Structures are given as C-alpha cells and as structure tokens.
Amino acid sequence: MELESICFSSDCRSRGLFDQIADKWSAMVLAILSARPHRFNVIRRRLEGVSQKALTQCLRRLERNGLVNRRVISLSPVAVEYEITPLGRSLQKPLGALHQWTLDNLAEVDAARETFDDRQSDDAFGGVQVGNRTD
Amino acid sequence: MELESICFSSDCRSRGLFDQIADKWSAMVLAILSARPHRFNVIRRRLEGVSQKALTQCLRRLERNGLVNRRVISLSPVAVEYEITPLGRSLQKPLGALHQWTLDNLAEVDAARETFDDRQSDDAFGGVQVGNRTD
DNA sequence: CGGCATCCACAAAGATACTG
DNA sequence: CAGTATCTTTGTGGATGCCG
Numbered sequence: 001m002e003l004e005s006i007c008f009s010s011d012c013r014s015r016g017l018f019d020q021i022a023d024k025w026s027a028m029v030l031a032i033l034s035a036r037p038h039r040f041n042v043i044r045r046r047l048e049g050v051s052q053k054a055l056t057q058c059l060r061r062l063e064r065n066g067l068v069n070r071r072v073i074s075l076s077p078v079a080v081e082y083e084i085t086p087l088g089r090s091l092q093k094p095l096g097a098l099h100q101w102t103l104d105n106l107a108e109v110d111a112a113r114e115t116f117d118d119r120q121s122d123d124a125f126g127g128v129q130v131g132n133r134t135d
Numbered sequence: 136m137e138l139e140s141i142c143f144s145s146d147c148r149s150r151g152l153f154d155q156i157a158d159k160w161s162a163m164v165l166a167i168l169s170a171r172p173h174r175f176n177v178i179r180r181r182l183e184g185v186s187q188k189a190l191t192q193c194l195r196r197l198e199r200n201g202l203v204n205r206r207v208i209s210l211s212p213v214a215v216e217y218e219i220t221p222l223g224r225s226l227q228k229p230l231g232a233l234h235q236w237t238l239d240n241l242a243e244v245d246a247a248r249e250t251f252d253d254r255q256s257d258d259a260f261g262g263v264q265v266g267n268r269t270d
Numbered sequence: 271c272g273g274c275a276t277c278c279a280c281a282a283a284g285a286t287a288c289t290g
Numbered sequence: 291c292a293g294t295a296t297c298t299t300t301g302t303g304g305a306t307g308c309c310g
Contacts, residue, residue, distance in 0.1 A: 008163060008181050014237040015159050017244060022157040022233055024150050028143060040272055046143050051303060056273065066247025077271050078310070087243055094232040098157055101229050102149040108222055109152060112201025175292055186284065191293065213290075213291050275308080283300070289293085 020065060025050060025058040027095040030088055033068060037083035067091060155200060160185060160193040162230040165223055168203060172218035202226060 028047055032038055038046075044055050059082060062068040067088035073079040084092075163182055167173055173181075179190050194217060197203040202223035208214040219227075 008167075009183055014234065014241060017237040017241060018159040018162065018234060021237065022159070024153040024157070027153065032143075048143060051305090052273080053303070053305095057302095064248055064251040065244050066251075072272095076310075078273080080272060087240060087247070090240070091236055094229065094236050097229040097232055099149065099153060101226055102152040102156065105222060105225070106148060106152060109200045112222070113199055116199040116201075179292095187293075188284075192282095211290080211291095213293080215292060271310100273309085276306085277304105278306105279302100279304085281300100281302075283298100285298080286296085288295075290291100 017065075020061055021067075021091060021095075022098075023058070025054060026062060026067075027099055029055075029058060029062060029082075030067065030084060030092050030095060031099075033082060033084040034089065034092055037071075037081045039079060039081055043082065062088070152200075155196055156202075156226060156230075157233075158193070160189060161197060161202075162234055164190075164193060164197060164217075165202065165219060165227050165230060166234075168217060168219040169224065169227055172206075172216045174208075174214060174216055178217065197223070 025047065029043060032043055032046055040055070040059075043059075044050060044052060047055065050058075059068065059070070063070050063082075065087075066085060068082050068084055071081045071083065073081050160182065164178060167178055167181055175190070175194075178194075179185060179187065182190065185193075194203065194205070198205050198217075201220060203217050203219055206216045206218065208216050
C-alpha cells in the first residue's frame with residue numbers, strides 16, 4: 001500500500017504543506033473557482049458562513065502556494081478576480097475525493113459517534129445522563 | 136467536474152466532518168495503523184514531533200468517528216492497542232492521495248512562495264528588505 | 271469593492287506534573 | 291504505560307471601523 005510511504009520524520013516538509021492545503025475553505029474555494037474566475041464577494045456569498053477575515057487569509061494562502069491567481073481588474077471601484085491555476089486544478093481532485101468521502105460516509109460516522117458517546121456516558125456514571133454532545 | 140457538487144450551505148454537515156478528518160496527524164496515524172495495530176507510545180515515537188496531548192486527542196477523534204478501535208490489552212501495566220477499522224481504511228486512500236500531492240508538488244509550491252514573497256517585499260518598499268518569511 | 275487594522279473573546283496548542 | 295489535569299501561551303474568529 002502506497003500509504004506506507006508517508007514520511008514521519010519531524011522535518012518532513014510535506015507535513016506543513018498538508019496543513020496548509022487540507023482545509024475546508026480551500027477545498028470549497030477551489031471548487032467554486034474551477035468553473036470560472038470569481039470576485040471576492042461572490043465567493044464570500046457562496047461560502048455561507050465564512051468570515052471576510054477567514055476568506056482573505058484563505059485566498060492569500062492559496063495565492064502564496066500558487067493555487068490561485070489574484071488579478072486586479074479595475075481601480076475605483078476596486079475589482080479583484082481570483083482564478084484557479086493549473087496547480088490548483090491538480091489539487092482539486094484529491095481534495096474533492098476527500099469531500100466525497102465525507103458525503104459517502106456521514107451516516108456511518110454518525111453511527112460511530114453515537115456508539116462512542118453512549119459508551120462514554122455509561123462509563124462515567126452507570127446510566128446517569130450527563131448531557132450529550134451535539135457537534 | 137464532480138467537484139462542483141460540493142455543498143456550500145453553512146448547515147452542510149460534511150463541512151464539520153471535513154475539518155475533523157483532514158489533518159496531518161490523522162493521515163499519519165492511519166498510515167501507521169494500516170500495517171497492523173500499534174500501541175500508544177509506539178505511534179507517538181514514530182510520529183516525531185507530536186505531543187502526547189495532540190496524539191491523544193487525535194486518537195480519540197479517530198475512535199469517535201469510527202476510524203480506529205481502541206482495545207485495552209492488559210491492565211497493570213496498562214497496555215492499549217489501536218487498530219484501524221474498515222471505515223478508517225476507506226479514508227486512507229483519499230488522505231494518501233492528498234499526501235502524495237504534497238510530495239509531488241512541494242517544489243512547485245516552493246517556487247510559487249518565493250515569487251509571492253518577493254513580490255510582497257517589493258510592493259512594501261521598492262527594494263528595501265523587510266525580513267523574509269521562513270515558514 | 272476589497273481589503274487591512276484593531277480589539278476582544280474564546281479555543282486550541284504546549285509544557286509540566288501527577289495517577290492507576 | 292497511557293493517559294488526565296492544570297496552567298500558560300498562542301492562535302483564530304467575530305465585530306467594528308477605516309481606506310483607496
């Protein structure tokens with residue numbers, strides 16, 4: 001299994017990169033941009049729940065890592081467009097596969113969580129309810 | 136492109152799940168466990184740089200989401216073994232693909248970062264050095 | 271419009287110490 | 291051995307205000 005080839009040493013630089021690219025906002029932004037370039041506030045609106053700060057940081061990171069390009073279209077009023085790069089497109093597939101996995105296995109994960117949480121409650125006080133997690 | 140099927144609404148539950156499963160420690164733990172079950176400190180040692188707290192939390196999360204099983208082998212001295220579940224194995228493939236991507240594209244990302252960082256410095260003070268990022 | 275700067279609250283990460 | 295508890299430090303998210 002190719003997974004065994006993962007490098008575990010603490011100075012393996014792919015660790016840091018993994019952290020930078022594997023987040024849900026990045027995955028969603030790349031998905032949105034895969035169709036065509038978009039402007040900041042359009043992305044912001046489509047990504048219900050993202051703060052402007054979080055989106056700015058996400059786009060900066062994507063830009064710095066070469067996954068999107070930022071283009072100023074016009075000044076006054078300022079218009080900025082973000083477009084996906086070929087490198088960004090290449091990342092889309094694995095990121096999409098991961099997202100697909102969450103979709104396919106949501107139910108099974110939920111079931112596992114219930115089992116786990118029930119077991120925790122029982123362990124804590126033989127049957128006494130302590131309030132269930134809802135996250 | 137299947138990526139377009141990503142759900143962007145803020146109540147889409149797959150968002151939260153994405154955040155829970157897409158982290159480097161989880162990917163590495165699953166990779167380690169794919170060969171055979173391992174005990175806590177063995178995993179800890181192979182994952183150079185992970186804190187005991189981070190690993191505990193990671194394993195708890197993996198367990199709660201049904202990706203690994205925790206088995207107490209013996210009491211005094213306490214021995215615990217973690218084994219990957221079928222669900223965990225199914226997650227390994229997409230996670231591994233993501234890791235493979237970081238390996239394949241580290242150089243290209245590095246180049247992009249240099250370009251980006253240089254441009255930032257120039258923008259700030261036409262040529263005056265302000266200290267380069269090293270992260 | 272597309273940001274950045276600031277402040278605040280809270281969550282997460284680390285280090286250390288202790289336990290069955 | 292495999293954690294838990296605690297404390298401290300760092301980071302992140304939200305709200306707000308300002309700018310070109």
